[in-house]
Amino acid sequence: MKKHPHWRRDEPQWFNVHELSWDALRDIRVAHGVESRLVSKDAGEAGSRTMMLRLPAGWSLSQPSEEATIEMLIIDGDVSVEGQRHGAGGFIAISPGCGTVELSSEGGAQLVVFYNPELTPEHCYGGELYTMETWSTDWTPFVQAADQRHGLMYKSLRVPDVTAGTVHGGPGGMLRLVLIVPGYTSPDHEYHEESWEEIIFVSGDIVMPNQGVGHAGTVLCNPAGLEHGPYASQRSSVMICHGLNPQPTTYTSLPGSQEAMAHYLNTESLFDDRIETELWKDRPAEVAVMQEHAERAR
Numbered sequence: 590m591k592k593h594p595h596w597r598r599d600e601p602q603w604f605n606v607h608e609l610s611w612d613a614l615r616d617i618r619v620a621h622g623v624e625s626r627l628v629s630k631d632a633g634e635a636g637s638r639t640m641m642l643r644l645p646a647g648w649s650l651s652q653p654s655e656e657a658t659i660e661m662l663i664i665d666g667d668v669s670v671e672g673q674r675h676g677a678g679g680f681i682a683i684s685p686g687c688g689t690v691e692l693s694s695e696g697g698a699q700l701v702v703f704y705n706p707e708l709t710p711e712h713c714y715g716g717e718l719y720t721m722e723t724w725s726t727d728w729t730p731f732v733q734a735a736d737q738r739h740g741l742m743y744k745s746l747r748v749p750d751v752t753a754g755t756v757h758g759g760p761g762g763m764l765r766l767v768l769i770v771p772g773y774t775s776p777d778h779e780y781h782e783e784s785w786e787e788i789i790f791v792s793g794d795i796v797m798p799n800q801g802v803g804h805a806g807t808v809l810c811n812p813a814g815l816e817h818g819p820y821a822s823q824r825s826s827v828m829i830c831h832g833l834n835p836q837p838t839t840y841t842s843l844p845g846s847q848e849a850m851a852h853y854l855n856t857e858s859l860f861d862d863r864i865e866t867e868l869w870k871d872r873p874a875e876v877a878v879m880q881e882h883a884e885r886a887r
Contacts (some may be wrong), residue, residue: 598631762835771824783813
């Protein structure tokens with residue numbers, strides 16, 4: 590049976606972007622003429638997509654803002670916006686209505702780019718050019734129930750961003766950097782009833798029962814309504830979380846998952862820096878622990 594394409598947003602995805610070849614996406618101006626990796630794409634008419642771009646030294650572009658809402662997170666290198674230089678961790682958002690924006694890179698750069706024609710100034714940024722340096726802003730602790738462990742924090746990239754209550758994200762959904770501290774475990778299986786969710790792992794490790802172990806470059810795609818999680822991290826993890834609708838979350842239980850994550854934390858090395866994505870079937874010890882405890886719970 591042929592596997593569905595990795596970029597489909599209406600199917601569950603678990604892969605590593607570093608395993609994709611560099612290609613040329615010629616139908617979008619910001620990606621024209623540079624090396625590109627397609628992370629995800631809306632199969633409908635909107636044409637929204639997530640990409641990684643590798644800009645050469647000396648690159649420049651006049652980007653019309655009316656084309657789409659375009660958000661860029663600089664992974665490494667430099668990008669100048671209207672002559673203002675931004676380095677690693679810089680974030681740039683071009684909103685329809687802000688006019689043509691002059692972009693350039695002196696030494697080259699690698700970016701994660703979110704291209705969303707359906708996001709209007711009413712959804713986010715108000716028709717203004719928006720930039721920030723993520724390293725210069727504080728992490729905000731995620732407010733959790735009193736009986737849950739602490740250790741989940743975030744930085745809002747897309748604004749506005751509702752960060753409290755039962756529904757997170759603004760009118761245009763959410764785009765955040767999320768930090769999970771070492772040893773953190775989430776308590777529950779969960780799903781987002783009306784919100785597709787994309788997660789790109791920037792660094793660290795995550796174990797997720799029935800998915801596997803993700804490292805730098807892993808991409809997790811959860812279609813609306815898909816149950817996923819829980820998760821744990823041995824060495825901490827930084828992730829980009831992306832969605833296009835406000836995100837309510839419903840929690841359910843997954844028997845045996847807490848025991849499987851505890852086994853991972855008890856046996857996984859504290860010293861590691863891999864760039865790969867493991868499948869759950871390739872973690873036989875955790876699979877066996879989860880099955881054993883799930884059977885006991887029946």
